[in-house]
Amino acid sequence: MSWLLAAEPASGSGNLISMVLPFVLMFAVFYFLLIRPQQKKTKTRNSMLSQLKKGDKISTIGGMHGTIVELTDDVVxxxxxxxxxxxxxxxxxxxxxxxxPSATAE
Incomplete structure:
Protein backbone atom coordinates (compact mmCIF):
# COMPACT_ATOMS: atom_id res chain seq x y z
CA MET A 1 0.00 0.00 0.00
CA SER A 2 2.90 2.35 0.42
CA TRP A 3 3.44 2.28 -3.34
CA LEU A 4 0.07 4.09 -3.79
CA LEU A 5 1.17 6.96 -1.59
CA ALA A 6 4.60 7.28 -3.19
CA ALA A 7 3.40 7.96 -6.71
CA GLU A 8 5.68 9.99 -8.93
CA PRO A 9 4.84 13.69 -9.04
CA ALA A 10 3.41 14.65 -12.43
CA SER A 11 4.89 17.54 -14.33
CA GLY A 12 2.40 20.27 -13.38
CA SER A 13 2.85 22.78 -16.19
CA GLY A 14 2.76 20.29 -19.07
CA ASN A 15 -0.27 18.53 -17.64
CA LEU A 16 -2.11 21.83 -17.03
CA ILE A 17 -1.49 23.06 -20.58
CA SER A 18 -2.68 19.80 -22.10
CA MET A 19 -5.90 20.06 -20.04
CA VAL A 20 -6.64 23.73 -20.80
CA LEU A 21 -5.65 23.81 -24.49
CA PRO A 22 -8.73 21.91 -25.80
CA PHE A 23 -11.05 24.33 -23.95
CA VAL A 24 -9.24 27.35 -25.37
CA LEU A 25 -9.47 25.90 -28.88
CA MET A 26 -13.19 25.12 -28.44
CA PHE A 27 -13.85 28.69 -27.28
CA ALA A 28 -11.92 30.09 -30.26
CA VAL A 29 -13.95 27.96 -32.68
CA PHE A 30 -17.24 29.00 -31.05
CA TYR A 31 -16.20 32.65 -31.12
CA PHE A 32 -15.26 32.74 -34.80
CA LEU A 33 -18.07 30.49 -36.05
CA LEU A 34 -20.99 31.55 -33.84
CA ILE A 35 -20.48 34.59 -31.63
CA ARG A 36 -18.66 37.00 -33.97
CA PRO A 37 -20.98 36.54 -37.01
CA GLN A 38 -24.03 37.03 -34.77
CA GLN A 39 -22.57 40.24 -33.34
CA LYS A 40 -21.91 41.56 -36.87
CA LYS A 41 -25.45 40.67 -37.95
CA THR A 42 -26.93 42.43 -34.91
CA LYS A 43 -24.81 45.52 -35.52
CA THR A 44 -25.89 45.66 -39.18
CA ARG A 45 -29.58 45.27 -38.25
CA ASN A 46 -29.43 47.96 -35.57
CA SER A 47 -27.76 50.30 -38.06
CA MET A 48 -30.50 49.64 -40.62
CA LEU A 49 -33.24 50.27 -38.04
CA SER A 50 -31.66 53.53 -36.90
CA GLN A 51 -31.41 54.83 -40.50
CA LEU A 52 -35.10 54.36 -41.37
CA LYS A 53 -36.84 57.48 -42.67
CA LYS A 54 -40.18 58.54 -44.13
CA GLY A 55 -40.67 57.33 -47.68
CA ASP A 56 -38.59 54.15 -47.34
CA LYS A 57 -40.22 51.10 -48.89
CA ILE A 58 -39.75 48.22 -46.47
CA SER A 59 -40.89 44.71 -45.68
CA THR A 60 -41.72 43.43 -42.21
CA ILE A 61 -40.73 40.17 -40.59
CA GLY A 62 -44.25 38.88 -41.35
CA GLY A 63 -43.93 39.70 -45.06
CA MET A 64 -46.04 42.90 -45.18
CA HIS A 65 -44.72 45.44 -47.71
CA GLY A 66 -45.33 49.14 -47.38
CA THR A 67 -44.00 52.69 -47.32
CA ILE A 68 -43.13 54.48 -44.09
CA VAL A 69 -45.40 57.50 -43.48
CA GLU A 70 -44.76 58.11 -39.77
CA LEU A 71 -41.79 57.22 -37.60
CA THR A 72 -41.05 57.43 -33.87
CA ASP A 73 -38.42 55.79 -31.66
CA ASP A 74 -40.51 52.62 -31.22
CA VAL A 75 -43.34 52.74 -33.77
CA VAL A 76 -43.50 52.78 -37.57
CA PRO A 101 -34.12 60.07 -51.51
CA SER A 102 -32.45 62.02 -48.76
CA ALA A 103 -33.55 65.63 -48.33
CA THR A 104 -30.19 67.37 -48.68
CA ALA A 105 -29.94 71.06 -49.41
CA GLU A 106 -28.13 71.89 -52.63
Whole structure:
Protein backbone atom coordinates (compact mmCIF):
# COMPACT_ATOMS: atom_id res chain seq x y z
CA MET A 1 0.00 0.00 0.00
CA SER A 2 2.90 2.35 0.42
CA TRP A 3 3.44 2.28 -3.34
CA LEU A 4 0.07 4.09 -3.79
CA LEU A 5 1.17 6.96 -1.59
CA ALA A 6 4.60 7.28 -3.19
CA ALA A 7 3.40 7.96 -6.71
CA GLU A 8 5.68 9.99 -8.93
CA PRO A 9 4.84 13.69 -9.04
CA ALA A 10 3.41 14.65 -12.43
CA SER A 11 4.89 17.54 -14.33
CA GLY A 12 2.40 20.27 -13.38
CA SER A 13 2.85 22.78 -16.19
CA GLY A 14 2.76 20.29 -19.07
CA ASN A 15 -0.27 18.53 -17.64
CA LEU A 16 -2.11 21.83 -17.03
CA ILE A 17 -1.49 23.06 -20.58
CA SER A 18 -2.68 19.80 -22.10
CA MET A 19 -5.90 20.06 -20.04
CA VAL A 20 -6.64 23.73 -20.80
CA LEU A 21 -5.65 23.81 -24.49
CA PRO A 22 -8.73 21.91 -25.80
CA PHE A 23 -11.05 24.33 -23.95
CA VAL A 24 -9.24 27.35 -25.37
CA LEU A 25 -9.47 25.90 -28.88
CA MET A 26 -13.19 25.12 -28.44
CA PHE A 27 -13.85 28.69 -27.28
CA ALA A 28 -11.92 30.09 -30.26
CA VAL A 29 -13.95 27.96 -32.68
CA PHE A 30 -17.24 29.00 -31.05
CA TYR A 31 -16.20 32.65 -31.12
CA PHE A 32 -15.26 32.74 -34.80
CA LEU A 33 -18.07 30.49 -36.05
CA LEU A 34 -20.99 31.55 -33.84
CA ILE A 35 -20.48 34.59 -31.63
CA ARG A 36 -18.66 37.00 -33.97
CA PRO A 37 -20.98 36.54 -37.01
CA GLN A 38 -24.03 37.03 -34.77
CA GLN A 39 -22.57 40.24 -33.34
CA LYS A 40 -21.91 41.56 -36.87
CA LYS A 41 -25.45 40.67 -37.95
CA THR A 42 -26.93 42.43 -34.91
CA LYS A 43 -24.81 45.52 -35.52
CA THR A 44 -25.89 45.66 -39.18
CA ARG A 45 -29.58 45.27 -38.25
CA ASN A 46 -29.43 47.96 -35.57
CA SER A 47 -27.76 50.30 -38.06
CA MET A 48 -30.50 49.64 -40.62
CA LEU A 49 -33.24 50.27 -38.04
CA SER A 50 -31.66 53.53 -36.90
CA GLN A 51 -31.41 54.83 -40.50
CA LEU A 52 -35.10 54.36 -41.37
CA LYS A 53 -36.84 57.48 -42.67
CA LYS A 54 -40.18 58.54 -44.13
CA GLY A 55 -40.67 57.33 -47.68
CA ASP A 56 -38.59 54.15 -47.34
CA LYS A 57 -40.22 51.10 -48.89
CA ILE A 58 -39.75 48.22 -46.47
CA SER A 59 -40.89 44.71 -45.68
CA THR A 60 -41.72 43.43 -42.21
CA ILE A 61 -40.73 40.17 -40.59
CA GLY A 62 -44.25 38.88 -41.35
CA GLY A 63 -43.93 39.70 -45.06
CA MET A 64 -46.04 42.90 -45.18
CA HIS A 65 -44.72 45.44 -47.71
CA GLY A 66 -45.33 49.14 -47.38
CA THR A 67 -44.00 52.69 -47.32
CA ILE A 68 -43.13 54.48 -44.09
CA VAL A 69 -45.40 57.50 -43.48
CA GLU A 70 -44.76 58.11 -39.77
CA LEU A 71 -41.79 57.22 -37.60
CA THR A 72 -41.05 57.43 -33.87
CA ASP A 73 -38.42 55.79 -31.66
CA ASP A 74 -40.51 52.62 -31.22
CA VAL A 75 -43.34 52.74 -33.77
CA VAL A 76 -43.50 52.78 -37.57
CA UNK A 77 -46.69 53.52 -39.52
CA UNK A 78 -46.78 51.94 -42.99
CA UNK A 79 -49.00 52.81 -45.92
CA UNK A 80 -49.79 49.52 -47.65
CA UNK A 81 -52.18 50.93 -50.27
CA UNK A 82 -53.93 54.27 -50.94
CA UNK A 83 -56.24 54.06 -47.92
CA UNK A 84 -54.71 51.59 -45.45
CA UNK A 85 -52.15 52.46 -42.80
CA UNK A 86 -50.81 49.86 -40.38
CA UNK A 87 -48.77 50.47 -37.22
CA UNK A 88 -45.78 48.23 -36.42
CA UNK A 89 -43.04 48.13 -33.84
CA UNK A 90 -39.76 49.36 -35.31
CA UNK A 91 -38.19 45.99 -34.47
CA UNK A 92 -40.70 44.29 -36.83
CA UNK A 93 -38.96 45.80 -39.87
CA UNK A 94 -37.05 43.12 -41.75
CA UNK A 95 -35.32 45.06 -44.51
CA UNK A 96 -35.42 48.20 -46.62
CA UNK A 97 -36.39 47.47 -50.22
CA UNK A 98 -35.82 50.98 -51.58
CA UNK A 99 -34.64 53.97 -49.62
CA UNK A 100 -36.29 57.35 -49.98
CA PRO A 101 -34.12 60.07 -51.51
CA SER A 102 -32.45 62.02 -48.76
CA ALA A 103 -33.55 65.63 -48.33
CA THR A 104 -30.19 67.37 -48.68
CA ALA A 105 -29.94 71.06 -49.41
CA GLU A 106 -28.13 71.89 -52.63
Missing amino acids: VLRVNDTTKITFERSAINNVITSA
